[in-house]
Amino acid sequence: MSEEMVTVNMTVNGEPVTKTIPVRTHLVDFIRTELGFTGSHLGCEHGVCGACSVRVDGDVVRGCLMLAAQAEGADVMTIEGITDTGEIADLQDKFVERNALQCGFCTPGMLMTAAELLSHKSEMSRNDIREFMSGNYCRCTGYHAIVDAIESINNERLKG
């Protein structure tokens, strides 16, 4: 079988892009290798680790479980994009201050997922945070500091 190519158009981190790629390319391979946004990582490519989490049309998804071709016309945001918009600048600062990352490989995915959690703008316990974030693997931190960082930003934001 020959390699089937497809031309995809989408908006990534606010910029429209058009590229012709093999149809089998998943979204994160596309973003990393075709566009050079290397902030989204691959830890398993089977949906378990969450390192590849990106936002598609407003929702956080596993970037390894979606074909780039499926994102035709979509609005895709990665960690680089939401860093530039400043949407979670407070959380990012808190991650640094609280040392909620060590090697940092999980961090973009953690932040993408946490951004969705914070967008709920609701009271949450540490257990709620742990449950919501339960699909993102981190081998380094033991999670405690990540929970601390998210908890304190949620509290700060709720206080206004």
Next chain:
Amino acid sequence: MKAPKFSYIRADSLDHALELLDKHGEDARILAGGQSLMPTLNMRLSQPEVLVDINRLNDLKGISLDGDTVVIGALTRHIDVMNSDIVAEHLPLIAEAMPHVAHVAIRNRGTIGGSIALSDPAAEMPACALALGATLIVQSSSGKREIPAEEFFHGLYETARAENELLVEIRYPSQKKDNVSVFMELARRHGDYAIAGVCAYGKVSGNMVEDMRLVYFASEDRPIIGENAVAALNGKAWCDETKDAVTSALENDLDPMANLHGSATMKMHLQKVLTGRVMDTAVTRAGGAS
């Protein structure tokens, strides 16, 4: 690992999708949320020739009330089911089960139809469909079929759906006024597929149990109704004696499959424990004393 080569076609209408299924037969795979299919592609465990992407078929998305029936389009994402007021009010069993399905990023893409069509033996949605007596609507170019959940699940990843049929919608009878439902499962980690699980749906007045359906999943090759257990339960008051009778009857219903997560003996034990717990909770929810 990277996915093998395949062709990709985005269906732009239901008819288009059905036409593609007819044309490509068993070489085609339907791509819904992709949360089960994509991992198998990325691991090269499956090598379909053609992926038929149904994600743009907006007609297959949505949750509505049709009299006493809740109609959920097959392409409705898990997250939308989880957040639905209709589901919360009329299908509390599903509302209770959905948070156990995977994690947010997966629920944002995964679809209820994909879950049911895939029929993973440890999945929550097939079990709920069976417990609630749902009707599964499948469609091919030659028309629609209605399949009762009782007849849909045939075995390990096997269902009554034919290759060229698309699951288009699931029709659930709304939970009856005096019925209760309880969902419980055991998984090692939050969001994992279950190691043992039970759905209970039926009527409890005081301690009296009637028309109760107990559905077991994660221990067999598909979700199944515990027929003997149910027979020992219905018409009885829930008490220690009934519990013993039900759990020993259950031994005739289940023949658990051992897997990496536990032996058959353990799974049988857990299903018995869960049986007691779902019924305790059912009685409590119905306002009786357990």
Next chain:
Amino acid sequence: MGFIHPYDRPNSYIGRTLPRSRAKRAVAGRGRYTDDITPPRTLHAAFVRSPYAHARILKIDVEAAKAAPGVKLVMTGAELAEMCTGPWIGTLTVFENMKAEPQYPMAVDRACWHGEPVVMIIAETRAQAEDAGELVMVDYEELPVVINKDTALNAGSPVIHANLGDNKAWENTLGSGDVDKAFAEADHVLEETFYFGRHTAVSLEPRIVLCEYDQGTERLTIHTSSQCPHMIETVFARTLGVPEHNVRIVAPDVGGSFGLKIHTFGDEVAATAAAIKLGRPVKFVADRLESFVSDIHARENRVKAKIGIMNDGTMIAAEIDDLSGAGAYSQYPRTSVFEANQILNITFGPYKHPNYRAKATVVYLNAVPTSQYRAVGHPIGISVGEHMMDWAADVTGLDPFEIRRKNVMEDDSYPRNIGSGIPIKDLSHQACLEKLHGLMEYDKLLAEQAELRENGIYRGIGVAGFIKGTAPSPVGYYGAGGARIAAQDATTVKLEPSGGIIVALGVTDQGQGVDTVMEQIAAAAIGCHMDQVRAISGDTDAIPYGGGTYASRATAIGGEATYQAALDLRREILHMAGILLQTDPENLDIVDGNVVDDGSTDARIPLSEIGRIGHFQLGELPNDYQPVLSHTRRYRLQDSPYIYTNGIHGAYVEVDVDTGWIKHLKHWVVEDCGRIINEQLADEQIRGGCVQGLGGALYEHCIYNDYGQLQNGTMADYVTPMMSEMPDIHVGHVQTPTSESELGAKGAGESGTGAAPGVMMNAVNNAIKPLTEGRVTEQPITPELVLKALRKI
């Protein structure tokens, strides 16, 4: 000279929590990991791996693969072997009588484990390389498989490597005192057998190499996710016959390591060989599926333990017999026997029993090679020792804290030896134990536990003390054993013309914060601002030869080298300032980046002036003084084999006694890593380590079937700890600086991992104790094991 020790300076950076600069870019998604680097014309490698645990390779047909789209090279193990200077032999002379089969980077005529690389494909894209891999036809003849360590030495068992005679890799016995006599005299003798499952590291960033060979300069550059760039340089150079000084290894950001990335892997060597052959960059990422069958495994051990105790709870003798299941080969160059060796060394290590005997036997299995993984051997030895301690407490009617109080070595009793004969000093078991007791609010927990039991809720309280060997010395280990692995480490500290300080480290940073810690040490020692100092690590072109980061050595060894090099630079700066100011350097100090009169903070010359004059205006200096302004110091342990640390964990869990499910409610650690440079970083090492240990205690297990096939080699099936099930972890410290170095830092990186499994097992057993005689003695502690201990199934 008005030298105030850096700890005593006001606002010293030592002991301060400061953020890491690498963290800032990582949160923005701008970390730079090896896979983020793709030079033009990069090719990609994929491997065909053996589906069998043991099979002869009869024939390999690569014609179809060679013709597949995008393919540039197909190389078999035999072809690769021809490019190698010779096979690897994973022995060290310090392990007497150790046997190992020579091993080539890829299987040559025989595959010995499921996952061993057999054929390499190089193609334009990874997907194409994998496509071509599917076209490779290998004829195998299956051979008998050895997968059960308990029977691997039985007469009649198949032998994996005929040349070795049997499947035994190594056997060793050590100890002290008269164990048999003590057992005869003991009031109680307790015996138990423990099983520990195989684990693997599952660093989130998998192994990766990006290899480039410049055919003009004959320079080989490898970007790789490594803890030990110099060791990789040495091994790859020598294996492929490239002069070592022509090799450059760069470890950019490393996405987790945990010991996995101190090793050398055949597939990485193969990719390097391909880059040399093709003259194009070659990238190889061990994807998650191949990680499970090619990353080193660890921990598979069975331990029989026996202790003798007196009625008052005093332990008078202990014995262990360990059987360790290695893989198909002994991992080169660090071997596969350290785990067993460490179990012998450290089991019952906190206690002062005068009689100890320990035996280890390591056997080869047709499985992935095992080797060092975070806290080597400690989770096993500590689980065994601490379980036996708790059991002894039950038998003698003592509380778990009480029996430990009775048996731990006293804080004022050092230096001394532990039972295994290893010399130790500067430990603080008593202080840690009391601190933990307070931190846990132990008495309150006991009351709560009793009350809840009345309501049918079974909670368990666990404690587990430990010693941990950190920062191994050059004596008795790798280097002395013949491996070219440095136990010394070096730092170069330079003054730049701008007055900035560059600190080039032999040790490396995988997120622990090594760079930041070294900057803190250098800034404190010199007397300048943190933001004047920049650490460089992980590039063998820019750093002095060192061992890298392993065995909790970075701060203990590299830290002292940095400290001493920084003091040398400080001395030179003061010397130069003395000349320029015509003042006795003894009367000068450096504060906030300025040379000042001792006792004053008024700047007389800023470092930027020293830098400028030292580099550009040498005419201002006398002819007999040529500024160096770049100082390298090396440091190694001298008297001790390790810097031992100690500590104790506490855990509070709830066991669902009908289902066997365990809920981990709270975890505490009190540990003594000596001088703490950055408390937050130390705490987070402990926390992360704990969860890694808890993963092993509760979930992680490489499950093999009887045919030697790994059954759960995906992240869906190899269960790792995720956020929802893990507890908050409270960390406390006792600081007893090591007398080995001036800085006084010991290692902290493995103290969480070492004792977490033991404390979990103790807590679970404590929870179910009222209901059963049964005890859990196996890890991972699955619900099934708990139900069995409860006699429910």
